[in-house]
Amino acid sequence: MTEKTFPQKQTRQTTMFGTYEFSSYEEIMEVYAKEFANYILPKGDTIFGFWMQTLADLEFLDLELQGLTDEYKIDPVNRVVNLKGDEDYIRLRIAHLEKVKGKTTLYTELVDKFGDTNAYAFHNLYPYKGKFYPRVVRTLINAFKLNNDSLLFDPFNGSGTATHEASLMGIKSVGIDVTPMGIVLSELKNDLLFIDDQKLSFAPKELQDILQAIENRRWEHSDPLIHKLMLAVYFDTVDAFVRTSRYNRKGKVGLFIEKLNYLRDCYKKTMEIKEKYGLKFEPAQIIEGDILELKNMSEMEEKFDACITSPPYYFSIDYVGKDKIAYDYLGADMKKIESKYLGMKNSGYPKNNYNGLPPRVAMYYEDLKESTKNIFWALKPGGKLAIIIGDSTVSGKKIPTTMTTKKFCEEAGFKFEKLIFNPLLGARNRAIRGESVIICEKGK
Ligand SMILES: C[S@@+](CC[C@H](N)C(=O)[O-])C[C@H]1O[C@@H](n2cnc3c(N)ncnc32)[C@H](O)[C@@H]1O
Structure with missing residues (x-):
């Protein structure tokens, strides 16, 4: 039996230009990479990072440049900055620029190496709820002109984002938190650096x-x-x-x-x-404690150059319940933690009536007010404060924590300087629509 063979059709495929030469995969990728780089990178030697997306980011850039140099001009349309000053220093500190005078910034190097704008160094050690964006902490440290002689304070230190970022920037800091889990995590982030x-x-x-x-x-x-x-x-x-x-x-x-x-x-x-x-990394001091009892630590009076902190937002997250697995294992007393936790207190009555707000919200406000007074007490004259806080919606009713906190800061003696609203985009029914950074100064 003979096998039937069909003559192969000899057609040569051509490119759209009528040539027979096809580019290799590598050649195509190289051209794409160039095109992509041109598309994504602004033209100039001092350029925005790709993570600069919102108007709030523009305000953050402006804020940190004020702390890092005396002469600069931001061009938001072309995504470039014109600046003078200590370029090497700015390159090591700035959180919103990809390049300064043609050279990559340290922050960009972190973002590229770790592939993320937040999860660098040990910031991603554990998914603690309600964490700061490290970039915002870095921005505020720059805005407040902190250096290696300064001491930073976060009395709601949680998993230690502020203290960790300060350590990475070579700045000394003290972090306090009421939850054992927060303490474990911030100590770990601290110790792993050394x-x-x-x-x-x-x-x-x-x-x-x-x-x-x-x-x-x-x-x-x-x-x-x-x-x-x-x-x-x-x-x-x-x-x-x-x-x-x-x-x-x-x-x-x-x-x-x-x-x-x-x-x-x-x-x-x-x-x-x-x-x-x-x-040169700086270790932080981590203390398990209650901000409302801060004045019992007399050595904390007028000790700090700045405070960057974020109290719990009323009821936005069940911070303690989230770590139930850990607390069960550690045998921690959840009731005791909740009895000190801002916004979670189940017993007692508020001293004042806050426009008919539910007693639990009113108690939260009273604790928040006391906290701002204690922060004022702990800051040096001329010290800076940044509180990051959000309004929440409970049973359809907006809890106006941002403006109330601003009022508490002023009542405590702070001079209000600036409020930056950072929107959190997403579903219509989000409990939190955004966060605000309230910036104040304790008069000299
Ligand atoms: C919004 S979280 C802060 C998260 C932190 N910025 C981070 O990046 O992980 C608020 C923190 O306040 C702490 N807290 C609540 N009541 C407190 C109190 N009375 N004293 C000190 N810390 C308290 C909570 O344990 C929680 O970690």
Whole structure:
């Protein structure tokens, strides 16, 4: 039997220009990359970062430039800045520019290396609810002209974004928070900047055993850093499983190991940047405590050059409930925490009637008022304050926390300077439509 063969049709495909020469994949990608770079990068030597998207960002840029140089002009249409001053210093500090005088800024390097505008260094250690954007903290540190002689304060330090960003910028800081989880996380972010890299090396089998020990509630380690780190990674792992079935294939062990490897990678990248730019990190002091009892710590009086902080927004997030897994494990007294937590107090009555607001909201306001007084007491004369706060909507009623906080600041003795509204875009029924940064000064 003979096999039938059909003559192959000999057609040569041509390009749209009638040539037979096709570009290689690499050539196409190179042309695209150039086109993309031209499209996305403004033309000039001192240019906006791609993350500058809103009018609030423009105000933040203006604010930080005021702190970093005396002479500058922002051109928002062409997304460039004309500036004079200490270029190297500006390049190391600024949070909204991609390049200064043709050279990449440190912040851009962080964004590129970590692939994110927020999750650099150890900021992404744990998904603590209601975290700051590190970029806003950096901007305010610049605006307040803080340097390595300054001391920054965050009395609602949460997971330690303000103290961590200050450490990365070489600025000393003190952070206070009422929740044990906040303390664990901010201490970890702090300590991880100063450890030896071998400390984070674990074989997969070792990690498997550690996970098992934690699950059996017999996890102990002589080094408090490793002890806390493994617990934080475990809480994050368990929380991820509770929220979604996406990780089922990976399994708990797989995810636990992956998260630990991620943190090792963060360590490596952070140290590479530290080396490249010759940075000097500053450790922060972390204190578990209640802002309302601040005056019991007499050494805190007129101690700080600036305060950058964000109190809980009324009822926007169940901050404590969110970390229930951790608190159950740690055996923390949730009732006790809630009895000190602004906006969560369930007993007692307000001293004043705030235009008929529900008693719980009124109590929240009274605590907020007391907090601003305590911050005033803790700042040096001439000290700066930035409070980041949002209005929430509860049962269809707007809780006007922003303007109330501004009023409390003025009543405490602060001079109001500026309010920047940062919108949070999204669904119509969002409980929080945006956040405001209220900036004040304590008179000299
Ligand atoms: C909006 S969060 C701050 C988050 C923080 N900026 C961060 O980046 O993680 C508010 C914080 O206030 C803390 N807090 C609530 N009541 C407090 C009190 N009486 N004293 C000190 N901290 C308190 C909460 O534990 C929570 O961490």
